Amino acid sequence: MTDNEHEHDHARTFQPDHVEPTSEAARLGLALRELLIEAGHYSVDEEQAMIAAMQGASPENGAKIVAHAWTNDDYKARLLDDGANAIRELGFDLEPYEFTVMENTKTVHNVIVCTLCSCYPRSLLGMSPAWYKSSNYRARIVREPRAVLAEFGVNLSDGVEVRVHDSTAELRYMVLPERPTGTDGWSQEQLAALVTRDSLIGTQRELGGDK
Amino acid sequence: MSEAWGPHDVGGRTGGPVDLAEHDNAYWEWQIDAMVRLALAKGLITDFAELRHGIERLAPTDYDELSYYERWAKSLASTLLASGAITQDELDGKIDAIRRRQKIESSS
Known part of the structure; x- marks a missing residue:
């Protein structure tokens, strides 16, 4: 591709180092994209801004909410009672869906899935991992959650109840992991740094601490 | 419901x-x-349910292979x-x- 061609074809993939896919379905997607841009339905600038916004969301958002709840009992109570409003209270932009935060305890472990598609709290956790969208995870986490969790390195004793939450377009979930011991007096920033994406999904249970 | 499960289920x-x-x-x-997000924002599709409906109607082989x-x-293509x-x-x-363009680029 020459620079000249590039300038004349604004709907083209922007960076030349991004290889275009060659599968039929992906080509269909690119064709659709170029048609919509050329028809003026949206601009390349809008596309770039949207991609930047999507890339900007990360599990750090969810981690901040968790750290806030760990250090503020009143907030934690509000978060568990009405997740959507408590999350908006901290300035996070949630699409207009219900949001429920499920608390892990010594005897309860929560894990989330979307069996029908891929619903995921993207504004709080960023892009979902590929496995979250995979058929094997979606099929089996509701059938044999302990076995699936073991594949993630989470080995639950019989005394711990597993609760699997199936997300929908209107209702999303996030897990509130247990605060690690040995973190008394830690700042919210220090605590947030312990919280991982997988712990917010529920495919990780133990978080670092002490050090 | 007597219908068979869709491939997504x-x-x-x-x-x-x-x-x-x-x-x-x-x-x-x-x-x-x-x-997809911009199509929603611009009103080309009314909601994500429309998109999911299209995905759920994919042939099972498509669903598995794509x-x-x-x-x-x-x-989105079938919806639009x-x-x-x-x-x-x-x-x-x-x-x-696009196919012609890709052919030219791959041979240059």
């Missing part, structure tokens, strides 16, 4: 081990993602064709143009 089925490999979106996948964003692309926002001729023409 996998909850409770059996399956193999979960592939835990992390995967960053390719750039074209971000572009598809952005396109990657995640390929399913989105197929679904049905609504008249684009025509089959326009789409075919553009696909041909």
Whole structure:
């Protein structure tokens, strides 16, 4: 591709180092994209801004909410009672869906899935991992959650109840992991740094601490 | 409901081990993602249910063989064709143009 061609074809993939896919379905997607841009339905600038916004969301958002709840009992109570409003209270932009935060305890472990598609709290956790969208995870986490969790390195004793939450377009979930011991007096920033994406999904249970 | 499960309705089925490999979106996948969101923002589709409906109506072989964003692309295409926002001729023409372009680039 020459620079000249590039300038004349604004709907083209922007960076030349991004290889275009060659599968039929992906080509269909690119064709659709170029048609919509050329028809003026949206601009390349809008596309770039949207991609930047999507890339900007990360599990750090969810981690901040968790750290806030760990250090503020009143907030934690509000978060568990009405997740959507408590999350908006901290300035996070949630699409207009219900949001429920499920608390892990010594005897309860929560894990989330979307069996029908891929619903995921993207504004709080960023892009979902590929496995979250995979058929094997979606099929089996509701059938044999302990076995699936073991594949993630989470080995639950019989005394711990597993609760699997199936997300929908209107209702999303996030897990509130247990605060690690040995973190008394830690700042919210220090605590947030312990919280991982997988712990917010529920495919990780133990978080670092002490050090 | 007596209808057979759609290909998307996998909850409770059996399956193999979960592939835990992390995967960053390719750039074209971000572009598809952005396109769907912008199509919603601009009113080309009314809600995500419309898109999901298109995905759920994919042939089971398509559902199994297509990657995640390929399913989105197929679904959005069928939705926009049905609504008249684009025509089959326009789409075919553009696909041909991209194919020719890719052929030229791969041989240059």
